[in-house]
Each structure stands twice: as structure tokens, then as C-alpha cells.
Amino acid sequence: MKKPALTLAILLMLVALVLLLSVRYGSETLSFADLHRALQPADSHYFALVEYRLPRILLALLVGAALALSGVLVQGVIGNPLASPEILGVNHAAGLMSIGALMLFPGLSVMWLPLLAFIGALLAFALLRLAAGNSAPLRLALLGIALTALYASITDYLMLSHPLEINQALMWLTGSLWGRGWAFVYVALPWLLLLLPLSLLLCRPLDLLALGEEQATTLGINVRHAQQLILLLALALAAISVALCGPLSFIGLLAPHLTRRLVGGRHHWLIPGAMLIGALLLLLADLLARTLHPPLELPAGVLTAIIGAPYFFWLLMRTR
Amino acid sequence: MFTRFICVLLSVLLPGFSIAQAISVQDSNGDFTLERPPGRVVVLELSFVDALAAAGVSPIGVADDNDPKRILPAVRDHLKPWQSVGTRAQPALETIAALKPDLIIADSARHAGIYRQLSSIAPTLMLKSRNETYEQDLQSAAVIGKVLGKNTEMQQRLALHRQRIQQFASQLPKGLKVVFGTSREQQFNLHSRGSYTGSVLTALGMAVSAPINQAALSSISLEQLLAINPDWLIVAHYRPQSIVRDWQQDPLWQMLTAAQNNQVAVVDSNSWARMRGIFAAEHIASDLVAILYHRPVPPAQ
Amino acid sequence: MMSGRPLIAWGGPLALLAGIFWLSLFSWSPVPIGSWQAISALLPGKVSVLSQALVLNLRLPRSLVAILLGASLAVAGCLLQTLTRNPLASPSLLGINAGASLAMVVTSAFDPSWVAGYSIALLAAMGGGLSWGVVMLLGRGWDTAGDRSRLILGGVAVSALCAALTRATLLLAEDHAWGIFHWLAGGIAHVRWREFWQLLPFSILLLPLAWLFASRLNLLQLSDDSARTLGIRLGQLRLLVNLVVVLLVGSCVSVAGPVAFLGLLVPHMARAWIGNDLRLMLPIGMLFGAVLMLLADLLARAVAFPAELPAGAMLALIGAPCFIWLVRRRT
Numbered sequence: 039m040k041k042p043a044l045t046l047a048i049l050l051m052l053v054a055l056v057l058l059l060s061v062r063y064g065s066e067t068l069s070f071a072d073l074h075r076a077l078q079p080a081d082s083h084y085f086a087l088v089e090y091r092l093p094r095i096l097l098a099l100l101v102g103a104a105l106a107l108s109g110v111l112v113q114g115v116i117g118n119p120l121a122s123p124e125i126l127g128v129n130h131a132a133g134l135m136s137i138g139a140l141m142l143f144p145g146l147s148v149m150w151l152p153l154l155a156f157i158g159a160l161l162a163f164a165l166l167r168l169a170a171g172n173s174a175p176l177r178l179a180l181l182g183i184a185l186t187a188l189y190a191s192i193t194d195y196l197m198l199s200h201p202l203e204i205n206q207a208l209m210w211l212t213g214s215l216w217g218r219g220w221a222f223v224y225v226a227l228p229w230l231l232l233l234l235p236l237s238l239l240l241c242r243p244l245d246l247l248a249l250g251e252e253q254a255t256t257l258g259i260n261v262r263h264a265q266q267l268i269l270l271l272a273l274a275l276a277a278i279s280v281a282l283c284g285p286l287s288f289i290g291l292l293a294p295h296l297t298r299r300l301v302g303g304r305h306h307w308l309i310p311g312a313m314l315i316g317a318l319l320l321l322l323a324d325l326l327a328r329t330l331h332p333p334l335e336l337p338a339g340v341l342t343a344i345i346g347a348p349y350f351f352w353l354l355m356r357t358r
Numbered sequence: 359m360f361t362r363f364i365c366v367l368l369s370v371l372l373p374g375f376s377i378a379q380a381i382s383v384q385d386s387n388g389d390f391t392l393e394r395p396p397g398r399v400v401v402l403e404l405s406f407v408d409a410l411a412a413a414g415v416s417p418i419g420v421a422d423d424n425d426p427k428r429i430l431p432a433v434r435d436h437l438k439p440w441q442s443v444g445t446r447a448q449p450a451l452e453t454i455a456a457l458k459p460d461l462i463i464a465d466s467a468r469h470a471g472i473y474r475q476l477s478s479i480a481p482t483l484m485l486k487s488r489n490e491t492y493e494q495d496l497q498s499a500a501v502i503g504k505v506l507g508k509n510t511e512m513q514q515r516l517a518l519h520r521q522r523i524q525q526f527a528s529q530l531p532k533g534l535k536v537v538f539g540t541s542r543e544q545q546f547n548l549h550s551r552g553s554y555t556g557s558v559l560t561a562l563g564m565a566v567s568a569p570i571n572q573a574a575l576s577s578i579s580l581e582q583l584l585a586i587n588p589d590w591l592i593v594a595h596y597r598p599q600s601i602v603r604d605w606q607q608d609p610l611w612q613m614l615t616a617a618q619n620n621q622v623a624v625v626d627s628n629s630w631a632r633m634r635g636i637f638a639a640e641h642i643a644s645d646l647v648a649i650l651y652h653r654p655v656p657p658a659q
Numbered sequence: 660m661m662s663g664r665p666l667i668a669w670g671g672p673l674a675l676l677a678g679i680f681w682l683s684l685f686s687w688s689p690v691p692i693g694s695w696q697a698i699s700a701l702l703p704g705k706v707s708v709l710s711q712a713l714v715l716n717l718r719l720p721r722s723l724v725a726i727l728l729g730a731s732l733a734v735a736g737c738l739l740q741t742l743t744r745n746p747l748a749s750p751s752l753l754g755i756n757a758g759a760s761l762a763m764v765v766t767s768a769f770d771p772s773w774v775a776g777y778s779i780a781l782l783a784a785m786g787g788g789l790s791w792g793v794v795m796l797l798g799r800g801w802d803t804a805g806d807r808s809r810l811i812l813g814g815v816a817v818s819a820l821c822a823a824l825t826r827a828t829l830l831l832a833e834d835h836a837w838g839i840f841h842w843l844a845g846g847i848a849h850v851r852w853r854e855f856w857q858l859l860p861f862s863i864l865l866l867p868l869a870w871l872f873a874s875r876l877n878l879l880q881l882s883d884d885s886a887r888t889l890g891i892r893l894g895q896l897r898l899l900v901n902l903v904v905v906l907l908v909g910s911c912v913s914v915a916g917p918v919a920f921l922g923l924l925v926p927h928m929a930r931a932w933i934g935n936d937l938r939l940m941l942p943i944g945m946l947f948g949a950v951l952m953l954l955a956d957l958l959a960r961a962v963a964f965p966a967e968l969p970a971g972a973m974l975a976l977i978g979a980p981c982f983i984w985l986v987r988r989r990t
Contacts, residue, residue, distance in 0.1 A: 065452045085455035089478055120797070120812035124819065149471070169983065176808045177986075180747070183815055184983040187919075191975030194844055198972050199963060200573070212826060216448055217472040287819055334424065335448055336827075343823030543767075544842055544849060571966050577841070579848055581717060582965055584709065585689035601849070608851065610716050613709050 042307040045300050049314040053099070056318060060095050060325045061087070065332040093220045098320045098338075100223075100230045101283050102293075104275040106316025107237055109290030110297075110309055111272035114244040115265045116175045119298070122291035123276040125182040126269070129285035130189035131162030132277065137193050137207050141200040151210065152225070152281040159277030162189070163270070175265060213284035213339025215324050222282050229278050233271065234313065240268055241305040248303060286339050288346035289316050296349070319345065383501050386466035386484045387473075395507030396461035400480070402449050403487040404429060406463045408635025409499040411436040412515045413508040419457045421449040430629055432637045455479045463502065487634070489574060492557035495634050519636045526643035527562045530650055536564040537588040537616075540631045541595050541602040545577040554634045558642050580605050584613060591616040592649065594627035623649045668933055672946040676726075679953045683722045684714055687960040692718075720855045724847050725956050725970075726949040727855075727862045728911050729921060733948025734869050734941055735907045736922025737929065738900050741876050741937065745810055746989050749923035750908045753814040754794045755787040756917035757821035759909050760843060762786020764825045780857060784909025791905060793817050845918035845971025847956060854914045861910035865903050866945065872900065873937040880935065918971045920978025921948055927985060 062068055068076065068083055076083035108123040116125075123129075135158025136151045166185060170178045197207055243264040246254040251261050279286065293316040294308070300315075301307040323341035330336060382391045400419035401407055407429055410417050416438040422428055423445045441457060444450035447468065454462065459480045466484040469476065476482040483505055485498045496516060503512020538555050539548045548567060549556045552574035556566045567586060570576045583591075583605075591614070593602050605611055616622050629641050648655045684697035692710040700714035732750065739748040750756050763783050798813025825843070847854075875896060878889055887893060911918065929944040955977070956970040 065450050066456065082456065082458065085479055086452040089475060090451055090455070118809060118812055120809065120816050122816070125812070125815065169987065180808055180811065180986045181983065183752075183811065184979070184986045187975070187982055188979035191972070191979045195968070195972050195976055198841065198844060198968055199571075217451075217475065219475050221474065287823055291816060332450070334444060335450070340823060340827040343820060344827060347820060347824065571963060573966075576966055579689075579967060581713060582689045584713070585965070608716065610712055613712060 042301040042304075042311070046307070046311055046314065049311060049318065053314055053318050053321065056321045056325065057095060057099075060098075060321055061091055063325065064091060064328045089219060093223045094215045094218055094324060095321065096223050097218050097226060097282065098215055098324045099317045100226050101279045101286070102289060102317040102320030103234060103313035104230055104279045104316075105286060105289040105320070106293030106297075106312040107234065107309060108272045108275040108279070109292075109316075110294040110305070110312045111237065111240070111244070111268050111275075112290070113294050114247055114305070115268050115272075116179050117247070118176070118179070119295055120291070121179055122288075123272060124285075124287060124290065125179050125186065126273055126276065127162040127166060127182050127186045127189060128159045128273060128276040129280055129287070130186045130193065131165075132156070132158040132280040133211050133285055134158060134189045134193045134196075135161070136210060137196055140207060140210075141196045152222075155284075156277050156281040159273065159280055163273045163277075172262060178269075210284050212337040213286035213342075214327070214335075214337035215283055215320075216335055216337070218283065226278065226282055230275075233275055233278075237271060237309055238306070240271070241309060244268065244305040245303075248305075284337075284339065286320070286342055288342045289319050292346055292349055293319060381505055381507060383483070383505050385501065386486060390481070390483055390505070392461065392481055392505060396459075396505075398457065398459045399461045399463065399506070400443060400454050400457060400459040402443070402462065402464045402469060403446055404632065405487045405490070405495055405498070405634040405638075406485070406502065407437070408433050408633065408637050409502040409512075410506070412499060412519075412636045413503045413506050413512045415506050415508065416440065418459065419443045419454060421446045428628055428632060430633050430637050430641060432641065433633075433635070451475055451479070461505070490554060490634065491552065492554060492561055492639060495554065495639075496636070499636060515636065519640065522640055523561060523643055526640075526647055529647050530563055532563045533565050534563075534590060534650070535586075535588040536566060536590045536592060537583070537586060538566070538592045538630070539578070539594070539602075540627060541593050541600040542597055543599050544601060546579075546583070546593075546601050546605075547575045548578045548582075549631070550574055550576070555630055555642065558639050559646070561639075562643055562646060564646075580608065580610060584610065587615050589616060589619075589621060590650070591622045592625055592630075592646075593622065594625050594630050596627050596631075623655070625649075625655060668943075672932075672943065672950065676946055676950050676953075679950055679957065680722055680726070683725070683953050683957055684718045685710075686957060687964050688713065688718075689965045716851070720852045721847055721850045721956070722953060724850045724855050724858060724914065725952040727858050728847065728915055728918065729925075729948035729950070729952030730866060730945035731858075731862050731907045731911050731948075732918060732921040732952075733925035733929070733944040734866055735904045735911075736924075737926040737937065737941055737944050738869060738876070738904050739922065740926050741880055742897065742900055742904075743810060744880065746927070747811055747923070747986070749920070750787075750904070751818070751917065751919035752811055752923065754790040754817035754821060755905065755908045756912060756919060757818040757825075758790025758793075759783040759787035759912035760917045761790070761821040761825050761828075763913065764828050768828050780861065780910045780913035782909075783913040784906050787909045787912065788901075788905040790817055790821055791901075841969060842916045844969040845916040845974070846959065846969030847915050848959075848967050848969065850914070858910055858914050861906060865907050869900075869903055870938070870941050872896070873941055876900070876937050877935075880937075916969075916971060918952075918974060920974050920982065921951060924978055924981050924985070925951060 061073065064086065066086070068087065072083055073087060075081045076087040078084065105123065112123050112126065113119060113121050132155035135154045139150065139154050162185065166178065166182055169185065170181045243259055246257050246259055247261070247264065254261050276290065293312045297308055297311040297315050301311045319342065320338065323338045323345060326341050327336045327338045379394050380391060381395065382389065384390065399410065399415060399417045401410060401417050402421040404422070407417060407420055411433045414436065417440050419441045421443050424442055426442065441453065443453045451472065462476050462480050462482040464476055464482055464484055465487040467486065467488050469484070473482060473484065485501060486494060487498070490498065500512060500516065503509055536559055537548060538559060539546050548570070550569040551557060551560055551566045552569040556574070559566050595602065611617050625645055629638060630645070645655050681697060685692040685694050690709060690713055692714060696708070696710050697714050700711035701719070736749050739750065739753065740746060762785060763779065766779070766782055794810070794814045794817045797817065798810035878885065879896070925944050925948045926940070928947050929940045933939045933943045952970070955974040959968045959970040959973045962968055962973070
């Protein structure tokens with residue numbers, strides 16, 4: 039296995055590269071001279087660079103990292119590499135909350151959606167804790183899936199009985215970075231700057247949990263306590279991400295998986311590595327979304343799935 | 359003394375002139391003011407294009423879903439070529455910014471989420487377009503005419519429009535039960551009184567179904583159509599493989615009064631369902647007259 | 660457990676089925692149909708009235724398809740749960756529904772005229788089989804001694820993937836949004852005699868076939884080794900049963916879209932009613948499945964009358980809480 043530090047350095051460079059590409063490319067290509075001038079408010083490319091691309095890129099970095107981290111935490115607790123934040127029910131509950139509000143209060147301004155999504159995610163966790171009590175992580179996972187099915191069915195019911203709003207609802211439900219401006223970045227920044235470093239404190243408990251519950255207890259950590267705390271953190275990260283960008287799938291599943299192959303299972307390498315890969319994935323997805331077929335923009339959520347599919351099959355080959 | 363008097367007079371009157379140039383209207387957000395009539399206008403809905411054409415102004419950018427043919431030929435004839443800014447659901451903000459508009463007109467429901475970003479490009483007027491009725495569309499057209507500084511032209515055009523609709527309506531029998539719907543592969547959407555086309559047909563004197571479950575458009579089954587049993591059935595096919603064509607093979611189809619009396623007509627989906635506005639309403643009216651008199655409906659180009 | 664009282668055990672569900680079937684023929688119709696007219700329409704004789712024509716051309720095929728659908732999906736669920744020895748296995752959770760839907764959406768995006776007939780049923784079956792194969796491999800479904808939830812997690816992941824790819828196809832192909840979304844909820848509102856004849860061959864062939872294997876499948880419920888020592892060729896049996904499941908689900912999805920929860924819940928209902936013997940469980944499952952599907956279709960008409968919701972959405976609303984209860988009890 040390569041030295042983890044080297045891998046992280048390479049990942050960092052890749053992120054910087056894709057960042058540069060994202061700033062340059064879009065519905066029109068900006069040369070370096072253009073970019074330099076575009077920082078002046080009076081310039082014709084000012085909007086494209088400063089109001090449109092930069093906030094999106096920053097948001098992609100933050101949310102990609104947050105989702106990947108959430109995935110690492112969930113996989114650390116559930117102990118299964120196929121687990122992901124989606125099974126906590128966060129995405130679907132957030133979707134249900136916002137779609138419910140859109141349908142039942144048609145005059146509601148779209149600006150309320152992020153807050154409602156966040157509340158929905160929190161309620162999902164509360165419900166999961168209520169249903170699962172103090173049970174083993176696997177049972178928690180299964181209950182999460184069952185609750186997700188419930189939220190999805192209610193959401194579908196609402197959408198089917200209010201067909202006029204369906205296009206708007208589907209737009210939001212796909213997860214994308216379109217139309218996300220600086221307001222979104224200002225909301226994300228304080229929370230994520232707080233939570234992301236906080237997660238590094240959990241490296242040791244996570245490593246111990248990976249050894250198995252009995253081992254971990256004998257090595258001195260309160261297993262249930264640690265699991266609850268870690269899940270709470272995972273939830274907060276996933277909830278913020280869903281509130282800002284809608285439900286983006288696969289990053290929470292793929293990033294930890296891929297990182298594990300590259301740097302191994304020690305969390306003080308895994309966590310930064312996963313964040314970098316998550317940021318890279320979302321940045322790449324958004325770049326492709328904007329440049330594949332301009333001026334048409336695909337939702338980033340669709341592209342994360344398209345990028346995810348080949349990885350899944352590659353994984354399959356390796357499992358044989 | 360006299361020159362000083364002139365100076366004072368001018369200094370009082372000149373601001374008055376510039377204020378007189380400033381335009382103030384009400385949009386869905388409340389008060390909206392423009393310093394001077396806009397020269398470069400970008401619109402993000404097809405009904406706004408119709409209104410601009412009625413006022414005699416050409417937009418420089420339109421969110422036309424990447425298909426200029428969607429806009430009625432009658433409307434296109436009044437306009438110079440424009441730059442497409444993408445789909446109505448997700449207009450390309452960078453392209454809009456590159457056009458350097460003086461005014462953007464957007465849909466109050468669809469584009470509420472990007473209002474802030476649009477306003478940072480240019481003053482943005484938010485009007486209801488999607489799910490609007492015929493009367494609401496005429497009101498929006500009046501607002502657009504005023505904001506473009508073409509109030510008199512728009513009022514004249516609206517008066518002409520009302521006259522034309524009156525003429526069409528007088529040629530038609532009153533109170534006919536008409537069902538208009540759009541047909542896709544899996545479903546038939548009834549346009550009730552609360553929809554745009556439904557309200558146009560009502561204004562022409564037809565009896566159009568009331569909204570089902572408070573929805574202006576609803577997907578209805580063959581059973582429901584049989585229960586409504588209209589005098590005339592007008593269908594717009596969105597796809598070649600459409601459910602109404604399947605229904606027509608069904609033995610139950612012959613139980614429809616409209617089918618028995620050969621009173622089923624096919625119309626262009628674009629002009630009847632997608633476009634809204636003054637020209638669109640007049641197009642629907644003239645088509646309806648042709649249909650009810652069993653004349654062939656002229657094809658849309 | 661009703662195994663000791665065959666009259667109630669079998670008579671009960673049959674009576675229920677007959678009752679709901681009759682109800683489905685005339686209830687909640689926008690054109691009023693009398694309860695007696697529903698029966699008289701079925702008797703030989705000239706059909707003169709609109710309501711009788713409706714019963715014969717709309718209601719009857721729809722109810723019959725509901726019965727076939729319910730029975731097929733229930734049996735598919737029983738087989739899957741036996742095969743994987745996992746009480747939570749079902750066509751929707753293991754990604755078969757999602758794969759079949761993806762296959763249909765992709766073909767209809769390229770060429771809508773394909774979306775009919777037997778070819779599409781087979782195509783849907785292939786799509787379902789593919790996704791299911793991926794799930795089994797990812798989730799180590801063959802390894803029944805191992806971690807049961809790995810299979811479910813694999814199924815969830817693959818279903819999510821198929822759903823995302825389906826949505827991608829929709830966005831790239833055209834703006835069908837509402838129509839396909841409606842179809843993806845699963846329902847039989849559009850069903851006529853053509854769909855019935857499309858589904859019938861599959862059900863008529865596969866359901867009795869499944870039942871013929873019931874005794875061998877009973878042994879599969881124990882463990883691989885016991886089954887092997889009793890002379891069963893495991894590999895062959897597994898392959899055959901998988902084929903049956905995939906064909907059943909594929910044919911159902913091609914007619915009614917992906918309907919969830921039937922395959923999950925009905926096996927548990929059947930087991931609770933009549934015990935673990937598959938020779939009895941399968942037929943009872945068919946009855947319960949048919950009843951449940953008819954009921955869901957009925958409710959789908961009733962809830963938003965005179966408009967209709969897809970039956971699959973109603974099933975999901977009923978099934979999801981049951982699923983939660985099931986997980987709590989069984990794990």
C-alpha cells in the first residue's frame with residue numbers, strides 16, 4: 039500500500055486541479071486573463087465568476103467533504119461497507135418535509151426549503167432513535183431503511199395527489215448545485231468549519247469500534263455512547279448537506295469505500311482522505327453537469343450516480 | 359432675472375421629467391420601479407414573449423427550452439431573433455448575465471429560488487405565469503406593457519384583443535360542453551375551468567368542467583371521460599404514442615356522445631396547451647371556430 | 660395458525676377474495692354501476708348498457724390482472740425469502756423492481772413503440788435479473804450463514820443506483836416527468852384485456868411450476884447441508900427458482916410498473932396463517948396477495964374519488980408501517 043501521506047498529497051493536488059478547471063469551464067470558457075479581470079465588479083464576466091461559479095465550487099467542496107465524512111462515520115458505526123448516510127433516512131425525510139410544505143402551502147417561498155429540510159432530517163433521527171431504542175447498529179440500519187421506505191411512500195403519495203407542483207418537486211428532489219449562491223455558502227461555512235475538524239477527535243473511538251464491540255469495550259470506551267455520538271455527528275453533516283443541495287446520493291457510499299482502498303482503515307488517514315475524495319467527486323460531478331451540454335445543466339445528483347455506477351461494477355469484479 | 363427664473367423653472371421641471379420617465383408597477387413581490395424604459399429585455403417564460411410581441415418590443419434573450427419553434431409563428435413574426443438562455447425550469451444564469459439586460463421578467467413561482475441572483479444581474483420583474491388563468495394573463499400583459507414604457511400601445515392591443523374575442527364568441531353556440539385535454543403515453547390531462555385553456559374556452563362561451571379536487575389540470579381515466587360525456591372532445595397529443603389513440607381502439611369509445619357524432623378534434627399541443635397570451639388566445643379562438651364548424655384546422659408551422 | 664381447521668383456513672381467504680373481487684367490479688366508479696349489474700354483466704347475454712360495458716371491458720380485466728399480479732408477486736416473495744433464508748428479502752428490496760423499471764425506462768426512452776407485448780416483459784425480466792444478480796454478488800446472498808443485513812444493504816444500494824440512473828434517463832431523454840413518475844409508482848388503472856393476456860401465460864406457467872418445487876424448497880429452508888444429503892441438486896434448484904422469480908417479477912413490472920411490499924409482507928402473513936410448509940404457504944400466499952392487491956386498487960380509487968391514485972402508492976402507504984413493525988419484531 040502506498041504511503042498514506044503521499045496519497046493525501048496527490049488527492050489535494052487533484053482537488054486543486056479540478057477546482058481550477060471548474061473556475062475556467064462552464065457555459066463559456068474563461069481564459070486566465072478573463073479570470074483576472076473578472077474579479078472587478080464592472081467586468082462583463084464578474085457575474086459568471088464571482089456570483090455564479092465561485093459559490094458553487096466552494097459549496098461543492100464543503101458539501102462533498104461533509105457527505106463523505108458522514109459516510110465514514112456511518113460505516114464506522116454500522117460496521118458494514120455498504121452502509122451510507124441515506125439509510126439513516128435523512129435524505130428522504132428532508133425530502134418529505136420540503137415536498138410536504140410545497141404541496142400543502144403552495145404559496146410558500148422557496149427560501150424556506152433548506153430550513154425545512156434540516157428540520158426534517160432532525161425529526162428523522164428522532165424517529166429512528168424512538169423506533170430503535172438502544173439496539174445494535176445493524177438493527178438500526180434495517181429500521182432506518184424501513185423508515186426511509188415510509189418517508190418515500192408518503193412523499194410519493196403527496197406528489198401524485200398534487201400533480202401541478204411535481205416538476206418543481208422533482209427538481210429539488212434530485213440534488214443539485216444550480217442556483218446556489220453566496221447565501222448558501224455563508225450558511226454552510228460556520229457549521230461545517232465547526233463539525234469537520236471536530237470529527238478528527240473521533241478517530242480513536244472509530245478505530246476501536248472497527249475492532250469489534252467486545253474488543254472496544256475492553257479497551258475502555260463506552261461503545262453505545264460512542265455510537266450515538268458518532269451517529270449524531272453523521273446526521274448533522276448529512277442534514278446540512280441535504281438542506282443546502284438537496285439529496286445527493288452515492289458520495290456518502292463511494293467516498294469512504296474508495297478511500298479505504300487507497301489509504302487503509304486507520305481513521306486519521308481515512309477521514310481527511312475521504313473528505314478530499316468527497317469534495318473531488320462532487321466538484322467533478324458539478325463540472326460535468328455544467329459542461330456536458332451547455333447551456334443545459336444536468337443536476338449534479340444525477341452525475342454522482344453516473345460516476346458511481348462504473349465504480350460499483352469495478353467493486354463487483356474485485357469481490358469475485 | 360429672467361435667466362434666473364428659467365434656471366429655477368428648469369431645476370424644478372427637469373427632475374420632474376426624469377421622475378416622469380421612471381416607471382412604477384406592481385408585481386408579485388409588491389412595488390417595482392425602473393428608472394427608464396428598458397432597452398434590453400430577457401424573459402424567462404413563453405407567455406411573457408407573447409406580451410412583448412403585443413407591445414412591439416423584441417427580447418434579446420428568451421428561456422425557450424432550446425426550441426424556438428415552441429413560440430407561436432404569429433408571435434415570432436413580430437420579433438427579431440433572440441438568444442436562447444436555456445430551459446424555463448433552469449435558465450442559464452451565465453448566459454443571461456453575458457447579455458447585459460436592463461430588465462428580466464421571470465415567473466414568480468418557478469424562479470423564486472434564483473430571484474436574488476437574477477436581481478444582481480438586472481432589475482427583475484416577477485409575475486405569475488405558470489398555472490395562470492386567461493384573465494390573470496391579460497393583467498400580466500398590461501403590467502408588462504406599462505413596465506416597457508409602452509402602456510398606450512398595450513392598452514390598444516388589449517382593446518383590439520377583447521373585440522376579436524367578442525367576434526369569435528358571437529360566432530359560436532353558447533353553453534356547449536367541451537372537454538380539452540392533453541394526451542401523453544400513459545395519461546390524459548383534463549384542462550378544467552381553472553386552467554389557462556379552460557378559462558379561454560369559458561370566455562368564448564363554452565361550458566368547461568370544474569376543477570377536480572381543486573386541481574386545474576387532472577389526469578382522468580376513460581371511465582371519468584365517459585361519466586363527463588362532453589358534446590365535443592378536443593385533444594392535443596404530446597406524443598405520437600398517446601393514450602387517447604389507444605382509447606379510440608377500445609369498444610367503450612363508441613359509447614361517448616362525442617365519438618358517435620364525430621365531434622372529436624385534434625389540435626396542436628403547442629399553441630393550445632403550452633403557449634399562453636394574447637396571440638395564443640386568439641389562435642385558440644380561431645381554431646375553435648374552425649372546429650365547431652367542421653372546417654379543417656390550419657396546421658401550425 | 661390455521662393448519663388444523665382447513666375449512667376456515669382455505670374458505671376464509673377464498674370468501675374474502677370473492678367478496679372483494681365483486682366489490683371491485685362496481686365500486687367507486689365515475690359512471691354509476693349497480694351491484695347487481697356487475698354480476699349480470701358477467702352472465703352470457705347482450706350487453707346494452709354503458710355500465711355493463713364498463714364492467715366487461717374495464718373492471719373485469721383490471722380485477723383479474725390484480726389477482727394475477729398479487730399472486731405472482733406474493734409467490735416471488737416467498738421464493739426469495741426461502742432462497743436467501745432472509746425474512747426481509749423481497750423483489751423491491753433486492754433491487755429486482757428497480758432493475759426492471761430501469762430496463763423499461765431506457766427502452767421507452769429510445770423507442771416508445773416497444774413498450775407493449777411480450778418482448779417488453781422479457782426485457783424487464785432481464786433488467787430485473789441483472790440488478791438482482793449484482794445485489795446477490797455484492798451482498799453475498801449465497802452465503803446464508805453470514806450477515807443477513809449485508810444482502811439488504813446491497814439491495815438498497817443497487818436500487819438507489821437504478822433509481823438514479825432511471826431519473827438520469829428521464830432527464831436526458833425528454834420531459835416525461837409526470838407520466839413516468841406515475842408509472843413508477845406502480846398501478847393497474849390503464850389495464851385492459853391486452854395486459855391480461857400479456858400476463859396470463861407467465862402466471863399460468865410459473866405459479867404451478869413454483870408449487871411443484873414446494874417440497875424440495877421446504878428442505879432448502881433447513882440448511883444447505885441437510886438439503887444436499889437428502890439428494891437435492893442445490894445448484895440446479897437455485898438457478899431454476901431464481902429464473903422463476905425473475906420472470907414473475909419482470910412480467911408483473913412490464914404490466915403494472917414496480918409494485919412494492921407485496922413480496923415482502925404476504926409471505927409473513929401466509930406463514931402466520933398456515934405455517935411454514937411451502938406446499939400450503941404458496942397457495943395461501945397467492946390468495947392473500949390477490950386480496951391485498953385488489954384492496955389496494957379499491958382504496959386507490961376511493962381515496963381521491965373521482966380521481967385515481969396509483970395502486971402501488973396505496974400499497975406503499977399501507978406496507979411501509981408494516982415493514983417497520985416487521986423489522987422491529989424480526990431482528
